[in-house]
Amino acid sequence: MTVARKRKSIVNRGSFRVLGIETSCDETSVAILKISKNSVEILHHEIASQIPVHEIYGGVVPEVAARLHVKETVELLDRAMATHYSLLTTHLPFDVIAVAQGPGLATALRVGIDAARTLAFALEKPIVGVNHLEGHLASAWLVSENRKHWKFPILFLLVSGGHTELVLMKDFCSYRVIGRTRDDAAGEAFDKTGKLIGLSYPAGPQIAKLAENGNPRAFDIPRPMINDPSFDFSFSGLKSAVRRLWEKMPQVVRAKKKTRVDLCASIQEAIVDVLVAKTIAAARKHRPQQLAIVGGVSANHHLQERLRQAVKKELRGVSLLKAARGLHTDNAAMIAAAGAWHFRRGERHDWRKIDAQPEWDL
Numbered sequence: 197m198t199v200a201r202k203r204k205s206i207v208n209r210g211s212f213r214v215l216g217i218e219t220s221c222d223e224t225s226v227a228i229l230k231i232s233k234n235s236v237e238i239l240h241h242e243i244a245s246q247i248p249v250h251e252i253y254g255g256v257v258p259e260v261a262a263r264l265h266v267k268e269t270v271e272l273l274d275r276a277m278a279t280h281y282s283l284l285t286t287h288l289p290f291d292v293i294a295v296a297q298g299p300g301l302a303t304a305l306r307v308g309i310d311a312a313r314t315l316a317f318a319l320e321k322p323i324v325g326v327n328h329l330e331g332h333l334a335s336a337w338l339v340s341e342n343r344k345h346w347k348f349p350i351l352f353l354l355v356s357g358g359h360t361e362l363v364l365m366k367d368f369c370s371y372r373v374i375g376r377t378r379d380d381a382a383g384e385a386f387d388k389t390g391k392l393i394g395l396s397y398p399a400g401p402q403i404a405k406l407a408e409n410g411n412p413r414a415f416d417i418p419r420p421m422i423n424d425p426s427f428d429f430s431f432s433g434l435k436s437a438v439r440r441l442w443e444k445m446p447q448v449v450r451a452k453k454k455t456r457v458d459l460c461a462s463i464q465e466a467i468v469d470v471l472v473a474k475t476i477a478a479a480r481k482h483r484p485q486q487l488a489i490v491g492g493v494s495a496n497h498h499l500q501e502r503l504r505q506a507v508k509k510e511l512r513g514v515s516l517l518k519a520a521r522g523l524h525t526d527n528a529a530m531i532a533a534a535g536a537w538h539f540r541r542g543e544r545h546d547w548r549k550i551d552a553q554p555e556w557d558l
């Protein structure tokens with residue numbers, strides 16, 4: 197049978213399994229998804245986080261990340277294959293490989309890509325390179341309830357450690373970025389201000405936890421570009437304002453628990469105010485059928501709740517779609533899902549040529 201005929205038969209079967217590989221930053225992850233006409237099943241999913249190691253350095257060290265990815269990718273792939281390989285039928289547990297191609301750290305991305313290329317060559321399987329940002333969008337599609345409401349266009353607020361974008365999804369694999377950050381991403385705003393006040397990396401979840409007991413109006417933190425007519429963001433001014441505030445504060449005030457919780461609540465409120473205002477303004481202009489929030493920062497409960505209330509008040513008939521718990525931050529299930537969208541359209545990459553695209557935008 198020729199390779200072309202083999203490929204055709206996979207899609208025609210109506211169901212296929214995708215092996216997803218994610219190594220773009222500080223999480224190594226491998227997943228196997230079964231995609232059928234009316235269902236999506238996560239058959240296998242593992243995430244090996246490097247955060248405990250990068251925490252020591254106060255941020256992600258690319259060389260360290262790449263070395264850890266080598267070790268973890270092999271272990272995770274080995275386990276996925278061993279768990280799902282059927283000795284009786286000698287069937288491989290997947291039909292196609294989807295790998296995060298970018299954006300991300302070049303050396304880290306290449307670890308996943310090289311693993312994917314090796315498998316594609318050795319096992320004669322097709323390979324699809326996936327945009328990591330598209331993967332984040334697909335994380336919302338992995339929730340079956342969301343798929344029932346999946347009507348285009350969908351406006352996504354994509355908020356992660358490296359990106360803050362408002363994306364209009366017009367169809368599967370068709371996007372228009374209508375706003376993006378001009379400097380720091382929302383996740384960076386959390387991480388960098390948190391670092392300033394002595395929190396470890398990544399500070400986002402810790403700020404969210406401390407903020408639960410703080411007063412969000414205790415400190416006057418700027419809301420950059422909140423009234424700007426564009427849908428772009430800017431968070432570096434917010435970070436500088438927190439630095440100035442912190443440096444001016446006497447040591448005895450800094451040391452108080454109340455200062456810290458109030459400052460965390462004030463930082464979170466400022467970031468959330470900007471994200472909610474811009475998202476609602478973009479939705480009013482572009483009138484999407486649905487709204488979705490994805491990316492690491494979308495795990496923030498305060499952001500979820502504020503956006504939910506704003507959608508209910510301001511956008512009639514629109515529901516807010518979120519990723520499932522555990523799929524907000526980087527993972528391979530979302531990469532496999534986005535890979536499936538492209539594979540269904542007949543897209544394939546040549547394993548000899550596929551390479552990292554560290555600056556790839558949507």
Ligand code: KG4
Pocket residue numbers: 221355356357358359382383384386387398399400401404491492493494495496497524525526
């Ligand atoms: O999507 P992600 O895993 O990585 C990138 O693709 O960049 O996002 C990581 C980011 C970090 O900046 C982290 O601080 C932030 O998501 N984050 C949060 C929360 N959980 C993760 N930020 C605020 N509140 C949270 N609960």
Ligand code: ZN
Pocket residue numbers: 328332356357492525526
């Ligand atoms: Zn990400």
